[in-house]
Amino acid sequence: MKIMTGKVIDVAGWDVAAVIAEQRGLILFDLWSPTCAPCRALAPILDDLAADFVDELRICKVNVAVDEAIAKPFAARTLPTLALYRDGVEIDRVVGLKSRGHLTAWLESHL
Known part of the structure; x- marks a missing residue:
């Protein structure tokens, strides 16, 4: 399963273990909840960042909040x-919650 670049992908209902195993290169998982203000x-x-990288x-x-089985691992x-x-x-x-500058530097350190 190839994940597109350039935008953030909602993986609800996906086999995340398969995504992790099959995807080459860098993949960032945002673990969030709609009730979490910093997440929003x-x-x-x-x-x-998806567009920048x-x-x-x-x-x-x-x-x-929706898919606890996916989040558990x-x-x-x-x-x-x-x-x-x-x-x-x-x-x-x-x-x-981190600033865009902080996250950009963090991601660049792993390229």
Whole structure:
């Protein structure tokens, strides 16, 4: 399953383990909930980052309130949580609302 770049993809109902295993390169999972104000504030930043890193990164949203089975393997205790994977392996994680500049520098450090 190839995930498109350039926009944030909602993976509700997907087999996230298969996405992680099959996807090559960087993939960022945004673990969020619609009741989480910092999560809602982060959404437009992630939209911008998806466009900025169109050739290097795929961004997927995981709504933990709707799909607990998908979210469970990520073991996120705080929202929002951003889990960064490369070639099927988690390489880093950021917890909480961060600025666009902070996230840009964080992602660039993994390119």
